[in-house]
Amino acid sequence: MIRHTVAFSLRHEAGSPAETAFLEDGRQALTSIPGVRDFAVARQVSPKSSFRFQFAMSFADASAYEAYNAHPAHVAFVEQRWVPEVSEFEELDFEAY
Numbered sequence: 001m002i003r004h005t006v007a008f009s010l011r012h013e014a015g016s017p018a019e020t021a022f023l024e025d026g027r028q029a030l031t032s033i034p035g036v037r038d039f040a041v042a043r044q045v046s047p048k049s050s051f052r053f054q055f056a057m058s059f060a061d062a063s064a065y066e067a068y069n070a071h072p073a074h075v076a077f078v079e080q081r082w083v084p085e086v087s088e089f090e091e092l093d094f095e096a097y
Contacts, residue, residue, distance in 0.1 A: 001058055001059065001060060001061070001095065001096060002058065002059045002061070002062065002064075002065045002093055002094070002095055003056065003057075003058050003093070003094045003095075004056070004057050004058070004059065004065060004068075004091075004092075004093050005054055005055070005056040005057075005091070005092045005093070005094075006054065006055050006056075006089055006090070006091045006092075007044070007049065007051035007053070007054045007089060007090050007092075008051055008052070008053055008054070008055075008086050008087075008088065008089035008090075009050060009051050009052045009053070009086070009087050009088050009089070010022055010052065010053070010085055010086060010087060011084075011085055011086070011087045012085065014052070018085075022081060022085055023041050023053065025077075025081060026041070026055060026077065026081070027039065027041055029073050029074075029076070029077040029081075030055065030057065030073070030074065030077065032073055033068050033071045033073050033074055034067070034071075035059055035060065035064035035065075035067055035068055036057050036058075036059070036068060037057060037058040037059065037060070038056075038057060038058045039055070039056070039057045040054075040055070040056045040057070041053065041054070041055060042054040042056065050088065051088070051089070051090065065093070
């Protein structure tokens with residue numbers, strides 16, 4: 001299993017309709033992709049990080065994760081929403097040790 005996480009901040013004002021739309025549209029687009037499991041959107045509560053949000057999801061194996069990355073819905077979300085609306089991010093992908 002692979003746990004894919006991305007912590008990020010948006011260019012939108014906190015609490016704005018644009019912020020809410022991005023988070024909801026991301027949930028809808030990414031959970032529509034076959035192989036995505038346990039999708040979660042989280043809000044940062046620690047002052048130790050500048051990232052405001054996190055998307056996290058699991059994949060059964062590397063092939064499911066690769067299929068997700070290449071899926072047209074993922075590519076479109078990244079090109080049309082992520083690139084113009086995200087100001088900073090860090091991606092982390094883990095397998096059980």
